[in-house]
Amino acid sequence: MTTAADPLLSVEGLSVTMPTPSGPVELVHRTDIEIGEGEIVGLAGESGSGKTMTASAIMGILPPGARAGGRIMFEGRDLLSLSRAELDTVRGNRIAIVFQDPSAALHPLLTIGTQLTEHLIHHKGVTKKQANARAVELLDLVRIRDPHHAVKAFPHQFSGGMRQRAAIAIALACEPRLLIADEPTTALDVTVQAGILRLFDRLARETGVSMLFITHDLGVMNSIADRTYVFKDGTVVESGVTTTILNEPSHEYTKALIASRAQSLAEERVQQEARP
Amino acid sequence: MTANVLELEDIVVTHRRSGGPAVQAVRGVSLTVAPGQVVGLVGESGCGKSSLARVACGIHAPTSGAVRFEGAPLEPLRMRQRPAADRKLQMVFQNPYASLSPRRTIASQLLDGATEPIPREQRAAEVARLLELVGLDAAAGSRYPSQFSGGQRQRLAIARALAAKPSLVVADEPVTALDAFSSAQIVQLLQSLVRELGMGMLFISHDLSLVRAIADETAVMYAGEIVERGPSEQLWERPTHPYTKTLIAAIPEIGPVKKLPGLDEDVVEPAAAGVDAAATNGASA
Incomplete structure (x- = not known):
């Protein structure tokens, strides 16, 4: 806080x-x-x-x-x-950003490693060797398995979740605030x-x-x-x-948003069916 | 004789790919839907639910197994119009834009699926009846699909399906493209239609909460097989299969304290396919 x-x-x-x-x-x-x-x-x-x-x-x-x-x-x-x-x-x-669709955020023809290091070299002025070492660290930070191999992979070789992890690693490359x-x-x-x-x-x-x-x-x-x-x-x-807003919403719009969640609909249904 | 409107028996779907091994998307699934019943089929990307949905609608023939609609084998779709009897099986898809012709008024296309010709003087009344069923004004008939919101367009796609007086509707991710309010309304609409019209429904979704909200029975699909099935509420309260438990634990909930969903950060995501091969190629290049 x-x-x-x-x-x-x-x-x-x-x-x-x-x-x-x-x-x-x-x-x-x-x-x-x-x-x-x-x-x-x-x-x-x-x-x-x-x-x-x-x-x-x-x-x-x-x-x-x-x-x-x-x-x-x-x-x-x-x-x-x-x-x-x-x-x-x-x-x-x-300030860095991560979008909804990692396939659109990642360049399909560049390796994950290149996309991580170009960023570092541009903003931080580090050498290619330093950038490569940092790229492996970053992939490890976002828990991509076998980062030494993963830096050489292309986005299409990753699943959707792994692509989003790679996009997060790129966003974090320059240690944004x-x-x-x-x-x-x-x-x-x-x-x-x-x-x-x-x-x-x-x-x-x-x-x-x-x-x-x-x-x-x-x-x-x-x-x-x-x-x-x-x-x-x-x-x-x-x-x-x-937690306060979502458990005790005061605005009608917030209440309506919560009521329209699938989970709320399901609970409402259970209550309805419990009534004689 | 059978009481079930849809029977899938030991369905196997294999997709052949050029330059690769065949993929078995559905591995022996059996499923029934009774009149007035909503059966939910839930699973994540790649589990085979859409392949199964296409077989259930007769869009594709299964590699093996039997599909029976109202007791008779369902003929897969060909280029020609479907026999009238099979038109009592209707579908609602994720994208209502693709289910409606953009160049025809609503009134002119809503009755396309009707199983018997409707005399000209009764058409307006029938269009009004269908629009009323889905909660739209009769004036909507003179407008084009582009003049409606996403939620209204999905209502129109449902009305179009109802024109055939279906005994079964297969709904494949029907609210996934909609915002929360429209999605909630469509779920309630589908529920009341099933109750009013006594048809059966196969409701397919990636969202277990949504399936819990609408389905009487839920089947959980994983890697081409149904791993668990049962009354929706019982499955939600007392899941037995590990995958169902993982799925339920992963759903983010509103609660009194901030709480992360899932059991562990290191989800069992398969390592990227072909990464090792690419790395080797990259090193030798």
């Missing part, structure tokens, strides 16, 4: 506007988010609620034409005011998802990296995030300690 010290990341009054043929549309409205050192913070909500737009604004990867207003304070600087060159020293280095994970387990089987969630949890404890974890699955949220912001229609409708 965070202390009274300055948060690692502080999003203040963020708005995101996209141009459309019928004029600009505001997709995120005056949103405030804080992430403390070593904290795992969740963004929950349905598709289109603005959670990915918020993460994209933090990462500086908004779609072309989109405009962000407000402030995103990170390590004492407003990310929204940085030049392209300044931003490039932050992205992939101080903040890791953004955008629906990182949504495309995975539930047994594989459990392993990846345990991996994220261990990485946060072992490396002290802070995380912004985006998911629509409230069960996943309950298992990983210390605090959660619930998004609806481009703004935060409820926020607080995850």
Whole structure:
């Protein structure tokens, strides 16, 4: 949990506007988010609620034409005011991201090792030999078996879960302070998802990296995030300690999200059938 | 005579691949669905559930084994229209966009699957009846699929299936592409339709919680075989097979404390296929 010290990341009054043929549309409205050192913070909500737009604004990867207003304070600087060159020293280095689909995030024609080391050589200026040694360490950190061989493998030789582990290793290569994970387990089987969630949890404890974890699955949220912001229609409708929000939701939207979970439907059915 | 609407007996499906050994996707599965019953088939990627679903619908013939629909052997689909009797077996797929023609109005395509011709003057009433069954307004008939949301399109795909007055619906991941609210509504809709119309349903999903919410009986599939089956609630409360236990333990839950799902971080994921070979090639190159 965070202390009274300055948060690692502080999003203040963020708005995101996209141009459309019928004029600009505001997709995120005056949103405030804080992430403390070593904290795992969740963004929950349905598709289109603005959670990915918020993460994209933090990462500086908004779609072309989109405009962000407000402030995103990170390590004492407003990310929204940085030049392209300044931003490039932050992205992939101080802040890294893991996406839903590791097949799209990994280059199909480069080995896992190359994709790990190009990153290190670019941002950290290490030698190729040092980078190679670090690549093996990183694959070991994310528990990919036989890392000396795995660095020479191509993405297609990995299963979906292993690809996501490799993508996480690449994101962690430069020892970022903040890791953004955008629906990182949504495309995975539930047994594989459990392993990846345990991996994220261990990485946060072992490396002290802070995380912004985006998911629509409230069960996943309950298992990983210390605090959660619930998004609806481009703004935060409820926020607080995850277990509190999910066990005693105060906003109608959060209640409705919980009630529509398959698990809630199943329990409701059991109760109905128990009645005479 | 048989009371079951669908009977799968000792189904084996083998996929032949060029340049590789044949893959046995389904290894001797038997399954029955009775009228008014929802049977859930749950399993993870690659367990063979979709291969089995295609056999159950008669899209593919099994490599061996028997498929009986309403007591008679089910003829696999060919290029021509299916015999009317077999059209009482209907399907609902994951992607409703692919089940509806984008260029025809809803009213003009909803009755395509009807087993007997419907006189022109009764068509509008029949379309309205089907739309009402799935909770849509009769005005929807004059619109095109693109004018509906994903959840509404899945309702339309269900209405299209109901036009044939089916005795069995095979639903393969019917809510996987939908958001939580639409998904919950479709599950409740399917449940009430089974109850109202007395048809049987084979509900296939990767999500055990979802299957628990809708199915009377649940079968758990792993590596081409059904490893455990039973009344859904009993299977959920007292699983006996280790794989079922792993599957249940892996489902993330909302609870009073933050708790990670699963039993161990080192899940039994098979080592990457061909990695060793590639590493050797890479080293010698």
